[in-house]
Amino acid sequence: MDTLSLTTPLKSKTFTIKNRFFKAAMSEALGTSQNNPTESLIHLYSRWAKGGAGLLVSGNVMVDRKALGEPGNVAIEDERDLGLLKKWANAGTQHDTHFWVQLNHPGKQTPKSVSKRPVAPSAVPLLGGANAFNKPRALTTNEIGDIITRFGRAASIVKKAGFTGVQIHAAHGYLISQFLSPHHNQRTDEWGGDLNGRMQFLVEVYKEIRKQIGDDFPIGIKLNSADFQRGGFTEEESMKVLKIMDRVGIDLIEISGGNYENPKMLGGDVKKSTKEREAYFLEYAEKARHLVQAPLVVTGGFRSEEAMVAAIESGAVDMIGIGKPFALNPDLPNQIINGSYETVTTKPIKTGFKPLDKQISSMLDLTWYEQQLARMGKGKDPDPDLSPWNTLIHMMTTHGATMIQKRRA
Numbered sequence: 001m002d003t004l005s006l007t008t009p010l011k012s013k014t015f016t017i018k019n020r021f022f023k024a025a026m027s028e029a030l031g032t033s034q035n036n037p038t039e040s041l042i043h044l045y046s047r048w049a050k051g052g053a054g055l056l057v058s059g060n061v062m063v064d065r066k067a068l069g070e071p072g073n074v075a076i077e078d079e080r081d082l083g084l085l086k087k088w089a090n091a092g093t094q095h096d097t098h099f100w101v102q103l104n105h106p107g108k109q110t111p112k113s114v115s116k117r118p119v120a121p122s123a124v125p126l127l128g129g130a131n132a133f134n135k136p137r138a139l140t141t142n143e144i145g146d147i148i149t150r151f152g153r154a155a156s157i158v159k160k161a162g163f164t165g166v167q168i169h170a171a172h173g174y175l176i177s178q179f180l181s182p183h184h185n186q187r188t189d190e191w192g193g194d195l196n197g198r199m200q201f202l203v204e205v206y207k208e209i210r211k212q213i214g215d216d217f218p219i220g221i222k223l224n225s226a227d228f229q230r231g232g233f234t235e236e237e238s239m240k241v242l243k244i245m246d247r248v249g250i251d252l253i254e255i256s257g258g259n260y261e262n263p264k265m266l267g268g269d270v271k272k273s274t275k276e277r278e279a280y281f282l283e284y285a286e287k288a289r290h291l292v293q294a295p296l297v298v299t300g301g302f303r304s305e306e307a308m309v310a311a312i313e314s315g316a317v318d319m320i321g322i323g324k325p326f327a328l329n330p331d332l333p334n335q336i337i338n339g340s341y342e343t344v345t346t347k348p349i350k351t352g353f354k355p356l357d358k359q360i361s362s363m364l365d366l367t368w369y370e371q372q373l374a375r376m377g378k379g380k381d382p383d384p385d386l387s388p389w390n391t392l393i394h395m396m397t398t399h400g401a402t403m404i405q406k407r408r409a
């Protein structure tokens with residue numbers, strides 16, 4: 001058998017992806033105040049498609065405009081934006097690129113400024129988030145059914161608009177991940193209890209999407225390898241969920257980990273040795289590999305060409321999931337392919353004023369990266385030297401009094 005490389009196409013029964021570069025979801029916050037797509041998104045995804053990635057995943061798109069992860073999220077509830085969605089899909093599918101939309105519902109991870117009374121599987125507040133998040137109330141059975149229908153409807157519009165797949169966001173502590181967690185899901189009805197009960201919501205979301213879009217349209221999932229918190233979703237449970245999702249027909253699995261309470265996905269609280277090895281969740285993938293047929297992607301920490309090549313050559317993963325480096329270098333895939341790539345380094349974004357940095361570090365970091373996306377949306381290049389103070393001013397002008405929010409991916 002030929003050695004696998006970053007340029008080997010990935011083929012499955014529902015897709016052929018031209019290479020192994022996977023642009024992971026990054027919330028762009030470039031939608032309008034009414035959560036419609038914009039020309040900026042169209043420019044940004046044109047830029048990424050030109051850069052050579054095999055698969056672009058959009059930032060999380062919400063299935064309910066009353067339940068947002070942050071202002072400026074795009075929401076798809078009906079066909080009101082079909083024209084713009086078509087243009088967006090067209091931009092991101094240029095150069096034979098796959099472009100999938102990540103569908104999400106934030107559950108309780110919706111800031112106070114966005115939702116007075118968020119919903120969740122159970123009325124369990126976010127730990128440490130008292131300043132930024134309101135206590136959620138438990139969803140009723142009817143509301144659960146409504147959200148499942150919304151995922152299916154959004155997926156059917158995504159397909160109609162010309163995107164080439166969808167990804168279910170089941171990671172990072174959002175609603176589906178809340179259902180999976182025994183800490184966040186304390187329901188005693190059929191949507192809670194043992195793992196079968198807790199994963200019922202995910203399975204129903206998947207089935208509804210499949211019903212709406214048919215067998216040939218790819219459905220991916222982003223799943224936590226674990227929540228990394230006491231009483232949370234464990235690695236063992238995660239592997240069981242993977243096996244079941246693989247059996248019901250999921251087409252691509254992306255592995256990440258953590259949530260707002262412990263943001264492992266962004267490299268927070270990750271061991272030095274793991275950081276040096278770059279891919280935070282590779283060991284999990286090595287184990288998961290034997291359990292599932294669907295192609296596997298690991299996201300979090302990849303920076304150097306060497307680490308990417310080693311992960312593909314090892315056979316543990318099928319695609320390399322990359323977030324932040326794509327915000328600083330949209331041409332990363334083409335540069336690796338043509339030999340001109342210089343490793344992108346990503347340091348925590350800090351003002352240097354410690355009390356402030358401690359309070360708002362993760363929000364500063366994410367907003368700084370979102371500013372890079374906004375620059376590309378305006379046709380500019382990213383600016384790795386962008387001052388964190390500029391980001392702070394941007395946060396104050398756009399978020400005002402609610403800026404001291406612990407908002408994370």
Ligand SMILES: Cc1cc2nc3c(=O)[nH]c(=O)nc-3n(C[C@H](O)[C@H](O)[C@H](O)COP(=O)(O)O)c2cc1C
Pocket residue numbers: 024025026027028058059060102169171172222256265266299300301302321322323324325366367369370409
């Ligand atoms: C600005 C920003 C926004 C993000 N938004 C999302 C999102 O909408 N959905 C998601 O699954 N992950 C999101 N993430 C997490 C990334 O997909 C990825 O898991 C994380 O950045 C780790 O990968 P990296 O080390 O290559 O950046 C976001 C990350 C950043 C930096």
